[in-house]
Amino acid sequence: MVIVVSGPGGVGKGTIAELLVEKHNDLWLSRSWTSRAPRKGENEDSYVFVSAEMFKEAIDGDSFLEWAEFHGNFYGTPWPVAPDGHDVLLEIDVQGALSVQAHGIDFLMVFIDAPTKEDQAERLRGRGDGEDEVHRRIAEGERERKVASGLGAVFVTNDNLGNAVDEISAIISAYRRK
């Protein structure tokens, strides 16, 4: 089974995805590739950081289940190779989710939102995004919410990290029982 965690920048979805795999040892988090430079203080395991050239070579070599260009950088999901008995967790944008759907793969889509736009803006500023980037990501969020609705996403507000993780855990368990 595949679970897609998505949401606008600055809602904490990366942290949530990491906490979910810590909590569920039968969940396997796919590590994406990106041509974006690491942010200051960013965990070096957040992505496989590569040059745009290397990324393009990987596209040509059909290395990705899906990839997207986002704000001038490439992001891609390598073909998942989860260990036996593990479900796959993808933390990707809505464009990526549409590509996964186009492959005919069924997935549970969870869209994480910040409690308010101001919270989201504060988080983005806190990680070093400039004002232009903050505005762009917030505007992008509106479009992403619409696409996520179309994909039948379950919406979760990250007003408290522990609660959001518990809520998503319950959603995953219910989906597994279906």
Ligand code: 5GP
């Ligand atoms: P950031 O630069 O903030 O780490 O990520 C920017 C956006 O790219 C986020 O919405 C994130 O979910 C998305 N993203 C990260 N990895 C992938 C991926 O492998 N594929 C796609 N389509 N989007 C990704």
